[in-house]
Amino acid sequence: MAAASLPARAQSHAHGHDAPAKAVKVADTAGELSEGEVRKVDKAGKKITLRHGPLKNLDMPPMTMVFQVGDPAMLDKVKAGDKVRFVAANPGGKLTITRIEAAR
Structure with a gap:
């Protein structure tokens, strides 16, 4: 059975798309927006x-935590105290915001 899955894995490594494909897949399955409140924005640290x-x-249960951002430009759209809706993913073990918008 492992031999049957080897060619697919080898093919994805050969094209260099293994990690990005996983990140995209996680983001796609995370289409549901979560709600939160911005506590701190660290533009220098992204x-x-x-x-x-x-x-x-x-x-994950409700909590307060620090996330990386997929695009540093997202941090220009929010400030401490803002209510937001967002999508978080965990590519490569780094909790990352892949989308954020003001809550309506």
């Missing part, structure tokens, strides 16, 4: 601290 509700796609 990080954001959010107090958030449950993150179903990551199986």
Whole structure:
């Protein structure tokens, strides 16, 4: 059975798409927006601290935590105290915000 899965794995490594494909797949399955509140924006560190509700796609309970951001330009759109909706993923073991928008 392992031999049957080897060619697919080898093919993805040969094309160099293994890690990005996983990141995209996680983001796609995480299409549901979670709700939170911005506690701190660290533009220099490319990080954001959010107090958030449950993150179903990551199986995480509500808490306050620091996330990396997929695109540092996202940090220009928010400030401490803002209510937001966002998508978080865990590519390569780094909790990352892949999308963020002001809550309506």
